[in-house]
Amino acid sequence: MNRNTVVRGITAAAIAFGGLAVATSGVASAQTVAPCTGADLTVTASDGQQGQDPLHEQLVVEFKAKDGVHCQLKGLPGELTFYNEGKPVPVTPMVKPAEAAVIDVTGTDTATLIIDIPKTEGVLTLPTDEVSFKLPSANADVIRLPYTAGVADTPTISPVVGPVG
Template sequence: MNRNTVVRGITAAAVAFGGLAVATTGVANAGTPAPCTASELTATAGDGQQGQDPLFRQLVVEFKAKDGVHCQLKGLPGELTFYKDGKPIPVTPKVKDADRAQVIDVRGIDTATLIVDIPKDGAPVTPTDEVSFTLPSANADVIRLPYTAGVAETPTISPVIGPTG
């Protein structure tokens, strides 16, 4: 084997190793995604599965990451407020399953879901036209969405769940 062949072999190995090092570094630096912000998400609100419990209506909020976004949600929303004609309707929600909170990665076609159970019976239903809350993440961004089903008694919130894709 001549000297040129050995040098070329070492150079090729160094380039290959260097490429592997760059690829590995890229993966290592990717790290944990940051908590989601309101500007990174598309949030929609709707009615949930009405047949599950006849005593409750479900407000279901789905979070989908915007194109190219990868972020995380975890836990419960904060500052849940319902509105009618721009005026807040005071409620203090009950919390269910807070100890089951998990970190949910939101990206691509995956969505995270937040469910708020709202009692149907009991006190008279107060009409609503919007609902707002802070994101279930380390950010204090407020999400405000249309919601016209009304609220009667104290709603119950659970941690965000997902992903569903």
């Protein structure tokens, strides 16, 4: 056996092994769902379920995947901040103790984040015009939405739930 035959045999084995590695990693990555980014989602905020709890109002944030997107949200938003005329409003949110679930967002399904905002009688409500937070996923995209109801006391954040399709 000459040297060229040995080199060709090693090269063919390396290519075959490399091809197997690529095929294997392709299968593994096809099963992995990426964390949602701001570009993957349509995010809306609204008042929700007022009247069910006379001590709280709710800010309901819905996450819906854009056409053709399949991504994941998990847990709580980061750095929840309320604003008035572009300046942060001084409130520090509390976190409702609960186990964070991984939520697949795809198709017409939506994931929901609920922020309970206390109604406090006799306490001056701080006006707000926006709210922002980091997405509850493994990235740092910040979402900023209109919110004009105001805050008077410490809001409580729950983990993302869904899909509610």
